[in-house]
Amino acid sequence: MDVRSQIAMVFHLDKCIGCHTCSIACKNIWTDRRGAEYMWWNNVETKPGCGYPTRWEDQQSYRGGWEVADGNLRLKSTSKARIVANIFHHPSLPTLDDYYEPWTYDYQELFNAPEGPDQPTAKPISMVTGKYIDIEAGPNWDDDLGGSPVYAENDPNLAGLTEEQRAQLSAVERLVFFYFPRICNHCLNPSCVAACPSGALYKRGEDGIVLLDQNRCRGWRACVPACPYKKTYYNWSTGKSEKCILCFPRLETGQAPACFHSCVGRIRYLGVLLYDAARIHEVALSSDEELVDAHRSLILDPHDPAVIEAARRNGIHESVLESAQKSPVYRFVKIWKIALPPHIEYRTLPMLFYVPPMSPVMGQQTGGVVEHVSGDLFHDIDASRVPMKFLANLFGAGHEGKVRYALRKQKAVRWYRRALTVGDVEMGVAERMLREADCSSEEAEAIYRLTSLCTFDDRFVIPPMHREEAIEMLEDPLEHKQGVGFGFLQGPRRGL
Amino acid sequence: MPSAGNYLDVALFSVLPYVALFTFLLVTIERYRGQAFTYSSLSSQFLENQQHFYGLVPFHYGILTVLTGHVVAFFLPAGLLWWNDHPARLYVLEAAGLIFGLLTLVGLLAIATRRLNVPRIREVTSVTDWIVLGLLLMQVASGVYVALVYPWGSSWFAAIVAPYLWSLLELAPNLGAIAPLPLAVKLHITNAYLLILFFPFTRLVHVLVVPNPYLWRRPQVVRWYRRAPSPARHG
Numbered sequence: 001m002d003v004r005s006q007i008a009m010v011f012h013l014d015k016c017i018g019c020h021t022c023s024i025a026c027k028n029i030w031t032d033r034r035g036a037e038y039m040w041w042n043n044v045e046t047k048p049g050c051g052y053p054t055r056w057e058d059q060q061s062y063r064g065g066w067e068v069a070d071g072n073l074r075l076k077s078t079s080k081a082r083i084v085a086n087i088f089h090h091p092s093l094p095t096l097d098d099y100y101e102p103w104t105y106d107y108q109e110l111f112n113a114p115e116g117p118d119q120p121t122a123k124p125i126s127m128v129t130g131k132y133i134d135i136e137a138g139p140n141w142d143d144d145l146g147g148s149p150v151y152a153e154n155d156p157n158l159a160g161l162t163e164e165q166r167a168q169l170s171a172v173e174r175l176v177f178f179y180f181p182r183i184c185n186h187c188l189n190p191s192c193v194a195a196c197p198s199g200a201l202y203k204r205g206e207d208g209i210v211l212l213d214q215n216r217c218r219g220w221r222a223c224v225p226a227c228p229y230k231k232t233y234y235n236w237s238t239g240k241s242e243k244c245i246l247c248f249p250r251l252e253t254g255q256a257p258a259c260f261h262s263c264v265g266r267i268r269y270l271g272v273l274l275y276d277a278a279r280i281h282e283v284a285l286s287s288d289e290e291l292v293d294a295h296r297s298l299i300l301d302p303h304d305p306a307v308i309e310a311a312r313r314n315g316i317h318e319s320v321l322e323s324a325q326k327s328p329v330y331r332f333v334k335i336w337k338i339a340l341p342p343h344i345e346y347r348t349l350p351m352l353f354y355v356p357p358m359s360p361v362m363g364q365q366t367g368g369v370v371e372h373v374s375g376d377l378f379h380d381i382d383a384s385r386v387p388m389k390f391l392a393n394l395f396g397a398g399h400e401g402k403v404r405y406a407l408r409k410q411k412a413v414r415w416y417r418r419a420l421t422v423g424d425v426e427m428g429v430a431e432r433m434l435r436e437a438d439c440s441s442e443e444a445e446a447i448y449r450l451t452s453l454c455t456f457d458d459r460f461v462i463p464p465m466h467r468e469e470a471i472e473m474l475e476d477p478l479e480h481k482q483g484v485g486f487g488f489l490q491g492p493r494r495g496l
Numbered sequence: 497m498p499s500a501g502n503y504l505d506v507a508l509f510s511v512l513p514y515v516a517l518f519t520f521l522l523v524t525i526e527r528y529r530g531q532a533f534t535y536s537s538l539s540s541q542f543l544e545n546q547q548h549f550y551g552l553v554p555f556h557y558g559i560l561t562v563l564t565g566h567v568v569a570f571f572l573p574a575g576l577l578w579w580n581d582h583p584a585r586l587y588v589l590e591a592a593g594l595i596f597g598l599l600t601l602v603g604l605l606a607i608a609t610r611r612l613n614v615p616r617i618r619e620v621t622s623v624t625d626w627i628v629l630g631l632l633l634m635q636v637a638s639g640v641y642v643a644l645v646y647p648w649g650s651s652w653f654a655a656i657v658a659p660y661l662w663s664l665l666e667l668a669p670n671l672g673a674i675a676p677l678p679l680a681v682k683l684h685i686t687n688a689y690l691l692i693l694f695f696p697f698t699r700l701v702h703v704l705v706v707p708n709p710y711l712w713r714r715p716q717v718v719r720w721y722r723r724a725p726s727p728a729r730h731g
Binding site for chain 1: 556616713716
């Protein structure tokens with residue numbers, strides 16, 4: 001057992017209202033620079049939809065993630081043998097047009113336009129070339145199902161759905177969608193790291209944050225196709241790749257990352273998970289059916305004395321162990337099993353988990369009446385407007401079991417609380433639902449509290465990062481006296 | 497009395513190479529130490545994908561092959577002369593050299609056209625990029641011209657140019673064999689020195705940071721801030 005700690009995350013999709021505040025918080029802090037205008041380290045997608053970059057989940061063309069070949073893990077996009085062929089021209093690199101051409105507006109036009117029959121307009125200007133452009137795409141072009149005949153119907157997750165199910169999704173006046181906020185998953189088996197020819201990408205040993213060393217990146221671009229979630233970006237101006245840093249300067253000072261902190265719906269949870277690094281390879285090789293369970297089995301019980309002992313041997317600080325025991329993520333993922341990894345079939349073992357959304361699932365029934373009581377209490381989950389298969393393609397590697405389990409439990413908790421506070425549901429029925437959903441009343445209460453009544457400190461249990469013990473702190477400060485600081489001393493100027 | 501032409505020969509073939517080589521060594525090392533961030537391929541594939549393929553791929557494969565040929569001829573002139581003993585082998589080598597030279601030239605022209613014509617690419621093109629392209633075009637065009645007009649270069653390079661280059665390395669430049677060479681050949685050699693001279697000031701430095709460790713490192717990279725990594729650990 002090789003115990004390591006990881007800052008892991010849960011996004012509760014049932015609470016996401018799609019306001020994009022997280023994206024703006026991130027953009028304002030990190031990607032408001034030349035060459036980075038098109039990057040959204042945090043973005044919120046509408047599902048069903050094509051996402052950003054367009055159809056990023058289509059690994060036939062983007063070649064992201066891992067595949068199992070002859071019992072071995074292999075990157076889809078590159079390999080040691082293919083490096084010479086790929087380094088001059090990467091065959092599966094997305095281009096700016098797969099994202100969108102960033103723009104601003106020529107506001108002077110509003111004041112300087114000659115008098116005419118029409119209102120003057122601020123013409124859009126490309127932030128790449130500075131020329132006038134016709135806007136053809138944006139980072140949220142299909143927000144709230146905008147242009148859904150073009151975008152929503154091309155969602156790769158619709159694979160395997162029947163014609164009837166597809167028609168149901170896009171029925172007039174009964175459209176259904178939910179939001180899917182995305183950041184870097186800070187994976188346990190990151191394909192961006194494995195693909196980097198320069199070794200510039202790395203995982204921080206202490207907290208598992210995946211970072212990209214700007215001084216070692218040489219712009220070979222291999223990380224961009226390799227990441228199946230398209231969360232590494234190429235800065236066309238500096239000639240270096242960039243990615244989400246999980247706001248590590250904020251984490252190291254005990255603050256939640258900007259996108260977490262600013263979340264209006266309070267959908268985001270952050271905490272430590274302990275995992276067994278020795279089993280990563282074995283787990284990543286599991287079959288599609290076993291992947292979700294195998295991934296979960298990597299996560300270790302922070303109360304288990306054997307785990308604590310092994311963690312101490314590995315130099316994990318007591319305060320980090322304490323955080324792991326209080327981690328909200330551990331409860332959602334491991335104890336309650338209602339948070340699931342996105343697209344686990346890419347085999348990067350993401351450390352961001354999603355609670356699948358209930359709202360559109362519940363809102364279905366014939367004649368506009370939602371059927372609540374039937375012989376089978378979970379009837380409306382399986383016959384929901386968002387087909388279970390669609391959610392399974394997103395969160396269960398195509399297998400519905402795990403998603404159904406999470407939704408049943410959530411529904412049982414709702415009914416239980418309804419029986420308690422509203423009283424229009426018989427307690428006997430609610431308790432039967434809890435039983436059938438593999439949930440005790442204490443657990444239901446705990447899920448309810450952490451979902452609905454959670455405070456800032458419940459949602460974010462940030463371990464002390466102990467930078468005071470970091471090895472670079474041992475550098476002689478006198479050597480840097482009268483300098484501008486430690487570390488990165490020059491501005492990021494493009495090379496000649 | 498040496499003529500003006502002789503003075504020029506001395507300047508170009510026994511002074512310039514040292515100036516170029518020392519500049520190259522000093523500036524690349526200093527730039528790597530002080531401004532590692534500027535070492536990048538500065539790829540523009542992200543901004544334009546199609547023409548990128550038709551320019552970059554032939555150019556890189558072409559130039560790598562031709563350069564390898566030059567390096568082999570420099571280190572193993574006797575081996576080359578032995579290979580060329582049979583006319584058939586000589587023809588194969590010469591034809592291959594010419595084909596890869598033309599491939600490089602075609603790729604280079606495609607690259608220059610792309611830089612001129614694509615507005616997005618012009619945004620990421622600097623003056624030094626044009627200097628590099630100009631020097632490379634001159635180098636490759638003169639090389640192809642020499643291969644066409646003065647054939648069997650693989651043999652006379654081994655017999656004339658290789659000894660001259662070795663004499664440079666031995667710090668005793670011997671211009672005797674070089675002086676009577678045709679103008680096109682002299683241009684090719686001089687331009688090569690200019691390329692070496694400008695190399696460290698341009699994007700060409702990406703050649704020096706080719707990703708060799710990738711071939712033998714483990715897939716996953718983990719950096720510890722609180723302990724030195726030990727080989728027994730996973731990842």
